[in-house]
Amino acid sequence: MPTAVCRFFLFLILLLPLASHAGDAADFAAASPAKQAKLLESWAAAPDAARLPLLEALQQGRVAADSDKTPFIENAGRYQAVEGAAEPVGSPRKLRLNNRLRGLIASAMASHQLLADDPAVRLAAARHLQKSAKPAQLGLLDARVASEENQQVRDALSLALANLQLVDSNPAVRLAAVRLLGETGDPLARTRLETLLDPAVENDAGVRTAAETSLAQVKRKLLIGELLGQAFSGLSLGSILLLAALGLAITFGLLGVINMAHGEMLMLGAYSTYMVQIAFQKLAPDYLALYPLAALPVAFFVTAGVGMALERTVIRHLYGRPLETLLATWGISLILIQLVRVLFGAQNVEVANPYWLSGGIQVLPNLVLPYNRIVIIGFALFVVVLTWLLLNKTRLGLNVRAVTQNRNMAACCGVPTGRVDMLAFGLGSGIAGLGGVALSQIGNVGPDLGQSYIIDSFLVVVLGGVGQLAGSVLAAFGLGIANKILEPQIGAVLGKILILALIILFIQKRPQGLFALKGRVID
């Protein structure tokens, strides 16, 4: 478009609000949906700060009209006229908006927010417009790019502008726009650039080649984002597996007890979190956001208590008979699951993320890191360090290791082996409880929660090698990342099967796992 024509249109657009400003809200309330859409489009092209409250109210669905079609904004149950101080005639009815109108309102809102004082608001608005800008907003964007002071916002705006300029009639403008789009890693830019490769759409060969190089650039950036995303979800899955398997590494690795009820300890931890959440809602709603922290000790002591009770009543009698232990603990797990089903119902219960665990950081256009997963990765490492300290720097840990290495000799030296067994089992169960708190923040909490983790946790322990924390850590993260890398290539299920096959093959090479205890023990 020649600049003169462009300016002329800009002028017209600037005139538009003057002409229609007599009563935007009144116009909108009286118009048919089709006209409302037109109105919104024209508002989006020519923002006016005075219209902001109306748009905000529209977005929140608070605009109503009385029988005279006079618009009102509802505020805490009271109706206030948008223009003037009219009182509603009859009871006002909320304006009905369809999805198309809602989209247009959001887009109009964004172009109004370009005028905001806060750069962060402007940036968000510019990002929104990158996706939703219409050709009518070209002039507005052009003007804002020229007058914007904040570098970041200007970059975002010029991208939004470039998106529109791709269909400009001037090849030079198109070329510049294509080059600019190559700088982004936005998935939308890829589809836009791909359409330009078609000679039927783009007749200028120069622009087409530029589009090709830009497309390659965008694809590379997207690929980086994707790989980082996979690595992150692998780490996240690894940390979850680690939390689930760490307790097992203690009970299985150190005590030689196959605890099939371990998954149910996770489940009990998650349900403890649910109970703590309810207690906070009832007793201290002001501190509700802190409930996951309070749930940690509660879950630890609940599951540790259950674990110790089980050890004293059942498992103690089965030491040295691992296969029987396996069956008995499976029975325990059935009872625990059914108990929870009877007490809390078979449905999942709702455990909500507090505000500081919801949302995430946008690192790249196609990569968002959720806070809850970041926190859980940190938490898993924290629990590992704590466990390591407990096993290697305390008297209890010394006793546990002594009993592991040689039960009889430890007993001769005065280690109360029975008590150590009980405490170690309690510790393993308690760590599972902590894992349950973490799991409650990222997944469903239901009676079957533990069942889905038990097999994976055993694989982690088997792969990592018995009795070694370092092995479990490495195995958990290795399995997590391998799972997430295989998942997009061959699907989640086939990925799992392949990993199982790999573990079987790996055990061929190293039957003792990644890290083996050195010794000459033979059965």
Place this chain on the structure above:
Amino acid sequence: MSLPISITVAQKAGPKLTATALGVVLTVLVALPLLHLLPADSAMYVSAYTLTLIGKILCYCIVALALDLVWGYAGLLSLGHGLFFALGGYAMGMYLIRQSAGDGLPAFMSFLAWTELPWYWYGTSSFLWAMCLVVLAPGLLALVFGFFAFRSRIKGVYFSIMTQALTFAGMLLFFRNETGFGGNNGFTGFTRILGFDITAAGTRAVLFLATVALLVGSLYLGFKLARSKFGRVLTALRDAENRLMFCGYDPRGYKLFIWVLSAVLCGLAGALYVPQVGIINPSEMSPTNSIEAAVWVALGGRGSLIGPLLGAGLVNGMKSWFTVAFPEYWLFALGFLFIVVTLFLPKGVIGLLRRKSS
């Protein structure tokens, strides 16, 4: 040590008594399907429900026997026998669903908008090939898995966990619609087998008799194996593998043979189970089912051949009664059964009987 349990039971209780008991049970089992053929208003009539239920339990008895061969004799606790059972069932199901679909594709494939059968469905409309699959699918899987597992001397709980993971993976695989086995719903709605109506009284009776025949056959095979030198090597392998190796035996072949045999028996049981019950779906492969089979064997008494049959009958009878009378409490009862059996009945019901009679 445990090998002679069944023999000693027979000796202690008197061979006559045992033989009479077995004979009575066998007569009842043969008579049941015949009574089903009577008119429905007859006093001796056995309903289709009862016949199906007992037929189902007999299939489970075969699974228990197969599991006992590997666990009770060779000391390998498999938590994945449900997979072999289901594979046999699916092989049979493929044939049955082809029968009921006629010349067209099975209904679930039409829903997926598939236009032709996947390659592994080739030939499944032939009963003979389906029977081959019933043996081959579980047999080959067991052979490959067992070859690798026994080569690296995976045993004890590691072996159990690996087999459990295997059946879990199988369940996930069969849950997928794209795998081509009906996904979540599996196969159901069978109408004909070998041209006969599958719900007809005669067909039911024949299927029931076939199950009884398979059970008796595998029991006979088990007795023969247990008394042979092969059985004694297996028992030695369970009790002291290292000593056996020092005596010059290579345990791998023995383990592999009994493991594959057990898997094939399970597959056959599954193949008889499906036409009687009328449905097969991936939940048969869930780890829960396989571990439940372990408790049948443990309750009955592993290392004996009659024990597992007794255990499977007891647990499944209880299950049918509980799930009707108090459905809420069945899992509690099953859980307590697991604990009580492992804590107080290490030799199972058979061990209890033996102690009583001595």
